[in-house]
Amino acid sequence: MTYSVPKIAGEVDTEVASGQTTSLWPLWEVFVRQKRGLSHVHAGSLHAPDAETALLAARDVYTRRVEGVSIWVVASADIVASDPDEAEAFFESIEKPYRHATHYEIPDEVGQM
Amino acid sequence: MSESKFWKLLAAEEKVEPSDWMPEAYRQTLIRQIAQHAHSEIIGMQPEGNWITRAPTLRRKAILLAKVQDEAGHGLYLYSAAETLGVTRDQLLELLHTGQQKYSSIFNYPTLSWADMGAIGWLVDGAAITNQVMLKRCSYGPYARAMVKICLEESFHQRQGYESMLALCNGSPEQKAMAQDALDRWWWPSLMMFGPHDSDSTHTEQSMEWKIKRVKNDDLRQQFVDMTVPQADYLGLQIPDPELRWNDERGHYDFGPIDWDEFWAVVKGHGPMSRDRVEHKRRAWEEGAWVREAAAQAALVPA
Secondary structure, eight states, rough: TTTTOOOOTTTOOOOOOOOOOOOOSSSEEEEEEESSSSOOEEEEEEOOHHHHHHHEEEEHHHSSSSOOOOOEEEGGOOOOOOGGGHHHHHHOTTTGGGSSSEOOOOOOOGGGO | HHHHHHHHHTTTTTTTTTTOOHHHHHHHHHHHHHHHHHHHHTTTTHHHHTGGOOOOOOHHHHHHHHHHHHHHHHHHHHHHHHHHTTTHHHHHHHHHHSSSSSSOGGGOOOOOSTHHHHHIIIHHHHHHHHHEEEHHOBHHHHHHHHHHHHOOOHHHHHHHHHHHHHHTSSOOOOHHHHHHHHHHHHHHHHHHHHOSSSGGGGHHHHHHHTTOOOHHHHHHHHHHHHHHHHHHHHOOOOOOOOEEETTTTTEEEEEEOOOHHHHHHIIIIIIIHHHHHHHHHHHHHHHHHHHHHHHHHHHHHHO
């Protein structure tokens, strides 16, 4: 497979210990606004020593074409995330269809609503 | 999240995300594969970097610079994807520098003439796209997302390569001969990029079960040959395979046997450029140490 090198007979994989989080530079999340009027959308992440350098690096890594008009960088460590395993606590279940416009039948004669 | 949820996600063609439970072997396979992919992009800058100062026109030079810069970007997207599996970039670079993790063998061949820039874009990036389009459907979310971005940019790489070959083939007899020579040298290594036959591949089956890999090596290779032969015909170049012919019954091109001895020799580190590539990478890393230190110090100074 492209870019994946097959193992030589008898080759043992180098186990890469996970859970090590200390890296020289902190991680930043990059968001790009495609055009005025739209939200900034997550583009990826990168390492940089500070916010200013992160912004410069984001320009090289994520905006080499005409991707947009504005970049945000946010320290990854500052993001507070919900637990996907507890999605029910954060997202409404489908058992409440009356919260959706399509739940209501409006006679055709009334026209578009 | 539990093991049963993991398998349910795979069955439903949903993506596995970093915080989900996953089998340790799945995690290790992805770390190995994404790291190798990232290393390939980074090492892959060298064969092309070799010709930047000698590009024949300013336009070709700007194109080549943009392409090499893209490869650096691809390497960075992929290291980011690997890091979501709980490893650090420094760990992965160390494994590359000490030869414990490999990169694609294709980059262990030398770039001997300007025509190699065309041939690499057309063939090597063409083979890479064939594989990476498949990887967009990979079960691991961060890897699949990196592929979407990479595939868009690879398309520029392949098209500029083909256009460059076309310019040579429409040029003087010497230029056309140069294009033919490049095709002669890059054709078989490009076919080798798809890896061993599936019957000899130890990880194909497991990777397919985990939906990391979605198409078999031999099928991808056939796809690539079928796509590329007519392109070579259009250039008026001869693919260096006397057994290559259209098979009406199969609806595919038949092609000759791959030299697996050469393939394994290069995998084992005996490629023409194997030693130079890693040495150069290690030297660049060491010589750049002061830049990293200075940036870290500057970050400590209040703005």
